[in-house]
Amino acid sequence: MGSSEMKGVKLRAKRASGSSAAERSAYFARREAAKVLRCVLQGDARRRATASIKSLVYSPSVRNKKATFALVCQTLKFLPVLKNVLAATSLLSTKWKKQAELMYITAYDVLFGLKVGMIGSIEKFLISHKTSLQSALSNICANSQAKNVDRLVLDNRPHVVPKPRYVRVNTLKIDIDFARRELERIAIVKEDDIVPDILVLPGRSDLHRHHMVLDGSIFLQGKASTMVAAALNPKPGWKVLDACAAPGNKTAHLAALLKGTGEIIACEINKKRLECLKDTISRSGAHNVKILNRDFLDINARDSPFSQGSCYSFRPFLLWLWNLCRKTRLFAPIVLPRCSYHR
Template sequence: MRTKSMRKKKKGDDACKENEAKSSKVLKGAERSAYFARREAAKVLKTVLEGDAKRRALASIKTLVYHPSVRNKKATFALICQTLKHLPFINDVLQAAKILNTKWKRQQELIYIIVYDILFGQEVPLVGDAEKYLMRHKEALHLHLKKILLQKNVKTVKELFALHEVPDVSVPRNVRVNTLKLDVDSALVELRKKYSVQKDDLLHDLLILPPGTDLHDHPLVKNGSIFLQGKASSMVAPALSPEPGWEVLDACAAPGNKTVHLAALMKRKGRIIACELKKERIKRLNDTIKLSGATNIQVLNEDFLNINSKDPAYSKVKAILLDPSCSGSGTAASRLDHLLPSKAAGQNVDMERLNKLAAFQRKALQHAFLFPALERVVYSTCSINQIENEDVVKSVLPIAESYGFQLVKPFPGWPCRGLPIFEGSENLVRTDPAKHGEGFFIALFAKKDDVNLSARSNKNDNRTLHSSTRTRNVRRKQPIHTNMFKMWLSGQLCRRHRHMLDNSCCGRN
């Protein structure tokens, strides 16, 4: 049964909503736009702050803002970013002014946004109960802001803001062409009508545009012909390079960009099992798959660790992409994590959390090697931490080798490699957040009898790899002396090709 206080609270909330609804009906033009933009921004900001407080964000700021349900994306994104940048000062002012009662504290995200507009942004139209309430205290808010300026020994808000401002890292905008819907050359023609575009020199389906290019509302993005995906993220699926017709397991699939990239590389042939534990992320995964046009993906709402590798349903899985939960330290800048209160407060690295993540990552990678038909595994993270990357790989190497796997070197011409903490770390791939926009880590394990995998990965056209089984069958049919000559010649060509690639990549990025 509801208590008297609960009924009173509900009555007050209903009255507040009724007043807000009446106010919104009489708004016109710019006033109406500002009114709804603040409330839309407040909903997103609430999700961002709750996720940051729990250290379990549902999604990044950009992902939340550019969700289809958000109507005025640009205005909402700008409003949230500016409010977060100024949030320490907004909180200080509100605490000093002591103007919030219980009613308004329940709507603190909306309060933050309106106070930002009053103190640092645009003039606030006198519409909406929250706006009217805070405008009545406008003088008190400005008075306490002046006191903070004096305490910080600065004269202007600009100088105050500069004390905490994080410099932006300008990196190109990368987009991956979804070859299930559009070929790369057609995408180039369409994008060049408005933008400066060039092809990436490593990934054939990746295009490079100038920093700051906003494509969120572009028709090719909306219809799934291109995906807004960074270069580092776009390297993961080609590192695995599954063949058309294979069965592939994406162990931690949501939001699905790498999953649909696998589908494109496999040309809709074969089967991809997209495994995702969290129900709230399944919808996003399904939306991504639907947008991509992929038809060979089966979504499985299951914990990868609970999948029985001996189950006949998984007896034909030949490749696993394992991109598990991680700290996200390599994509913190692109996700705008530096704007979050936990980062602004300068909190130290949470080693307890990192250790728990690493323990899960090791367990998941060990589990991957148990699948009987497996030929390749890619382990990747968007982290720059050794504990989640090299340390995890080093710890599972003995187990991998006992199942007949070894580390293989994807993208041989790529200059950034693993930290030299064990023999073979030169086979690992790293990307630099400052140079490449994201900090990623990639490790490729392959069955030792897949002898031509490393040589084939020298080719930068992302053509799918020939089957190791087919290669072995061809060798059986050839005379021994012919086979030996071809092996010698292949080795000479591979060494020459590798030398040329290394020289050509010295000045890259």
């Protein structure tokens, strides 16, 4: 929604006769939620999420973050049902079709949300058809043999295969066979087909309080995260610069692959994240990691201890990376993983 469009929305809201502060707040929250929902659905359609729901909601442009977040999450939960209800009533084929996301959000509020008086054209349109919406919902429940709406929502949820739980074995402390035998006491354990030092468990395995997690013998680490160090595949004795090291899982993995040899220079500019990095490295038992609380951009690659670097692990997207390499003649192996977005 552009700035001029938003100004128009604000002006119409202010002119709405008899509207309370709660009604105006709900009015804007629905439109902010519709904007977020559109980004989410477009990402799903392209199978490429642009950002997580939280990052979209907590952007500076969203004012009522709590209400917006709740509306998006609840609408997504009821979305298959809402689509069926709107299809049954043919309301989405009207002039509001181009504002489908706002129709979904508002339909959720009309059918399931808080009983707050509504202002706005779409709100008035759907309220005027509330009886037909409720009738369509009842018919869908009856045809689906669902006892209630909650059951209908569960029945319409897409079948999702649970994601497995990935565990990286910290070979600085234990070997993979020992870790596997220990974990097989509580779950079925498989070896990963790509990364040699990670094990795969059922997704619902709760290992957060497991003694091997607490003492750093194993790390609960996503497969994508473990592939960074595996892709670099550092050889014992290498010197590695980890540019944005916190929270330290990849750094600790590098240390394990180096088998305690060489040196890792782990840079972290944020002091709070630095403490997390220190804790991770301490639990891992790695003694070849030098932690620096500084911006790696301030590092002169020609100065000791950076001049003899064997490889470099840069975390964020750095558009000027090629210029950095060209200017400093820093042509060592580099891994540049993209920061992941939670959908």
